[in-house]
Amino acid sequence: xxxxxxxxxxxxxxxxxxxxxxxxxxxxxxxxxxxxxxxxxxxxxxxxxxxxxxxxxxxxxxxxxxxxxxxxxxxxxxxxxxxxxxxxxxxxxxxxxxxxxxxxxxxxxxxxxxxxxxxxxxxxxxxxxxxxxxxxxxxxxxxxxxxxxxxxxxxxxxxxxxxxxxxxxxxxxxxxx
Amino acid sequence: xxxxxxxxxxxxxxxxxxxxxxxxxxxxxxxxxxxxxxxxxxxxxxxxxxxxxxxxxxxxxxxxxxxxxxxxxxxxxxxxxxxxxxxxxxxxxxxxxxxxxxxxxxxxxxxxxxxxxxxxxxxxxxxxxxxxxxxxxxxxxxxxxxxxxxxxxxxxxxxxxxxxxxxxxxxxxxxxx
DNA sequence: GGGCGCATGTAATGAGTTACATGATTGA
DNA sequence: TCAATCATGTAACTCATTACATGCGCCC
Numbered sequence: 001x002x003x004x005x006x007x008x009x010x011x012x013x014x015x016x017x018x019x020x021x022x023x024x025x026x027x028x029x030x031x032x033x034x035x036x037x038x039x040x041x042x043x044x045x046x047x048x049x050x051x052x053x054x055x056x057x058x059x060x061x062x063x064x065x066x067x068x069x070x071x072x073x074x075x076x077x078x079x080x081x082x083x084x085x086x087x088x089x090x091x092x093x094x095x096x097x098x099x100x101x102x103x104x105x106x107x108x109x110x111x112x113x114x115x116x117x118x119x120x121x122x123x124x125x126x127x128x129x130x131x132x133x134x135x136x137x138x139x140x141x142x143x144x145x146x147x148x149x150x151x152x153x154x155x156x157x158x159x160x161x162x163x164x165x166x167x168x169x170x171x172x173x174x175x176x177x
Numbered sequence: 178x179x180x181x182x183x184x185x186x187x188x189x190x191x192x193x194x195x196x197x198x199x200x201x202x203x204x205x206x207x208x209x210x211x212x213x214x215x216x217x218x219x220x221x222x223x224x225x226x227x228x229x230x231x232x233x234x235x236x237x238x239x240x241x242x243x244x245x246x247x248x249x250x251x252x253x254x255x256x257x258x259x260x261x262x263x264x265x266x267x268x269x270x271x272x273x274x275x276x277x278x279x280x281x282x283x284x285x286x287x288x289x290x291x292x293x294x295x296x297x298x299x300x301x302x303x304x305x306x307x308x309x310x311x312x313x314x315x316x317x318x319x320x321x322x323x324x325x326x327x328x329x330x331x332x333x334x335x336x337x338x339x340x341x342x343x344x345x346x347x348x349x350x351x352x353x354x
Numbered sequence: 355g356g357g358c359g360c361a362t363g364t365a366a367t368g369a370g371t372t373a374c375a376t377g378a379t380t381g382a
Numbered sequence: 383t384c385a386a387t388c389a390t391g392t393a394a395c396t397c398a399t400t401a402c403a404t405g406c407g408c409c410c
Contacts, residue, residue: 002276003397009280019361032275039398041363066361083284086277087292090299090331093272098209098323099179100263103186104316107260115264122267139281142341146275146334153330154267157323164319180369196389216370218391241378241389 001082003035003043004052008071008079011053015070018044031130032143044069052078101161109165116165120158127151178259180212180220181229185248185256188230192247195221205311209320221246229255278338286342293342297335304328 006029010021022040025033044067047053052075055067071079097119104112127148136144183206187198199217202210221244224230229252232244248256274296281289304325313321 002273005280006276009276009283012283017361018363023360029279031271032279033271034269036399038363038400042398045363079283083277083280084292086274087281087284087289088295088299089274090296090303091273092211092303093270093327094208094210095270095323095327096179096268097263097266098320099183099186100260101323102206102209102317102320103182103260104264104319106186106189106256107264112264115261118265119267122265126267126269140279142281142338143275143279146272146278149330149334150270150272153326157326161319194389195391200388213371215372215391219370222391241376243389 002086003033003039004047005079005082005086006033006035007040007043007047008052008075008082011069012071012076012079015068017055017066017068019066021069028134028136029140031133031147047075051075104161104165113162113165116158116162120155120162123151123155123158127155179263180210180216181224182256182259182263183210183212184217184220184224185229185252185259188246189248189253189256192245194232194243194245196243198246205313206317208307208310208324224252228252281338281342290339290342293335293339297332297339300328300332300335304332 006025007021010016010024016024018037018041021044022035022037025035025040044053044055048055048069051072053069054072055069058066058068107115130144130148130151133144135141183202184198187193187201193201195214195218198221199212199214202212202217221230221232225232225246228249230246231249232246235243235245284292307321307325307328310321312318
C-alpha cells in the first residue's frame with residue numbers, strides 16, 4: 001500500500017499526469033521508493049477504477065494527450081487512512097543480504113572478507129550518491145536523513161563482521177538441527 | 178534469489194523434505210525471511226526442474242509420502258555462485274515506513290506524535306520478540322545481532338522524529354514542484 | 355535529419371499471497 | 383472422538399518487472 005499512499009500524497013498536493021509523477025519520483029524520491037513507470041500507470045488505473053482519483057484529458061498545443069489526475073473525496077479519505085496506518089505501524093524489514101551472512105561459514109575467512117569489503121564499497125557508493133542528491137526540505141529531508149543513518153549503520157556493521165573474521169578465522173559450522 | 182540461496186544453503190548442510198524446511202525457517206530463521214509454505218514448495222519444484230536439487234520419495238511407517246531433497250553438483254555450484262553474489266553486493270533497502278514520514282506535514286504535530294509513538298511501540302515489540310527467541314550459534318547469531326542493532330537504530334530514529342515534532346510544531350509544507 | 359524528451363500504454367513473465375483440498379497419525 | 387500435527391499440493395489473484403510499441407515535438 002505504500003505506493004498507493006505515495007501517489008495519493010503527491011496528487012493531493014498538486015494534480016499531475018502519469019509521466020510527471022514517475023519523473024518526479026525518479027528525480028526526487030528515488031531514495032524511498034523505486035516505483036517503475038508501468039507500475040505507476042497500473043496503479044493509476046487501479047485507483048481510478050476504485051474511485052480514489054479521477055482524470056481529465058488535456059492537450060497542450062499538439063503534444064500528446066495527457067491525463068491529469070486529482071483526488072476524489074474518497075481518495076482523500078483513503079489517503080488519511082493509509083497515512084495513519086503507515087505511521088502507526090512498523091513493517092518488519094528483512095535484509096536480503098542477511099541470507100548470505102547466515103552461510104558465511106561456508107567460505108574461508110579470507111574470501112569472506114574480500115566479498116564483504118565489496119559489500120562495504122557498495123554501501124559507501126550509495127551513501128555518496130545520497131550526499132550528491134538534490135537537497136530536500138520538510139519531511140522528505142527527514143527521509144533522506146533516515147537513509148543516511150541507515151547506510152552508516154550498515155557500513156559499521158559490515159566492518160564489524162570483517163573484523164571478526166580476522167580475529168576468529170574458524171567459524172565452526174555445527175549441525176543446524 | 179535470496180530464497181533460493183536460503184533453501185540451497187539449508188539442504189546443503191542436511192537433506193530435508195519440504196515441510197521440514199518451512200518449519201525450520203518458521204522456527205529459527207523468521208528473523209531474516211518470511212518464506213511461506215506454498216512459496217517454498219513452488220521453489221523446490223522450480224529448482225528441481227532446473228536440476229539444482231533432486232528428491233527421493235520415502236515413507237516412514239504409514240506417515241504420508243515425503244520428498245527428501247538434496248543438492249546436485251549443479252546445485253552446489255549455484256549455491257557457491259549465489260552466496261558470493263549475495264555477500265559482495267548490497268541490495269538498496271527502501272523502508273515502506275518512510276512513505277508516511279514523507280507526508281508527516283499533512284497532520285498536526287500532536288496526532289503525528291501519537292502515531293509515531295505507536296510505531297515506536299511496534300519496534301520495541303519486535304525487539305522484545307527477538308530477545309525471547311531461541312539463541313543461535315555461528316553466523317546465524319550474527320544475523321540476529323544485525324536485526325537487533327537495526328531495530329535499536331530505528332527506535333532511536335523514531336524518537337528523534339517525535340522530539341523534533343515537539344520543538345517545531347509547524348512543519349510548513351511548501352509546494353513540491 | 356536524427357536523436358532525445360514527452361506521453362501513453364500492452365504483453366509476457368515471474369514471484370509471492372491467500373485460501374482451499376486432501377488424508378493419515380497422534381495425543382488428549 | 384476430536385483436534386492438532388504431519389505432509390503435499392492446486393487455483394486464483396495481486397503486484398511488479400522487463401521489454402516492446404507508438405507517435406509527436408524540439409533542438410542541434
